[in-house]
Amino acid sequence: MNEESPHPRTRQAFYRRDRRSVRLAREFAREALTDWAEAERIDDVLLCVSELATNALVHGVPAGRGFLLRLTLHGDGVVRVEVHDSGPGEVRVPEPSPDAGHGRGLLLVAAAADKWGVGERKPGKIVWCEFGRVPSSPPVK
Numbered sequence: 001m002n003e004e005s006p007h008p009r010t011r012q013a014f015y016r017r018d019r020r021s022v023r024l025a026r027e028f029a030r031e032a033l034t035d036w037a038e039a040e041r042i043d044d045v046l047l048c049v050s051e052l053a054t055n056a057l058v059h060g061v062p063a064g065r066g067f068l069l070r071l072t073l074h075g076d077g078v079v080r081v082e083v084h085d086s087g088p089g090e091v092r093v094p095e096p097s098p099d100a101g102h103g104r105g106l107l108l109v110a111a112a113a114d115k116w117g118v119g120e121r122k123p124g125k126i127v128w129c130e131f132g133r134v135p136s137s138p139p140v141k
Contacts, residue, residue: 009036012070015053017061025053025069029081032071038079041131044112045079048129051105052083060085060124077133081113086124 011032015021029049033042049069056067068084109116113129120126 008075009073010070012068014066014068016066017057017063019057021057021066022050022053026050028069029071032073033079036073038073038077040134041079045081045131047112048081048109048116048131049083051109052081052127052129055105055127056083056085056087060087060127062087079131080128081130082126082128084121084124084126086121088123 011028013025013028015025026046026049029046030042033039033045053067053069061067065086068082070080070082070084072080072082074080106116109129114132116127116129118125118127
């Protein structure tokens with residue numbers, strides 16, 4: 001279990017516009033969460049890192065640029081994932097047709113994360129999501 005600290009811990013890494021960057025971002029996130037002893041929702045976090053990194057590469061990173069992945073562990077146990085890109089564009093959750101082979105990334109993020117959103121960046125945007133700890137169940141009597 002993570003020791004409570006009032007100060008957030010942050011790790012970040014920059015990735016080039018390259019298809020291998022999604023795997024590298026996921027490995028980076030796994031290492032950070034493991035070091036922080038925050039494995040409780042690791043599968044959800046890694047899924048969202050993959051989806052946000054993929055969206056950045058496909059929709060938000062102009063040629064010759066990259067994206068920044070920032071992970072923050074807050075003192076209350078909330079893990080925040082941010083993907084910063086310099087591309088233009090509005091982020092919206094599409095309504096893919098049932099037979100579409102893509103277009104479900106943000107739907108997955110919305111389902112897996114406790115919160116998500118988009119912030120401004122000049123140039124570009126920050127797409128983020130947050131994960132709190134799973135509340136413990138009271139003992140069964």
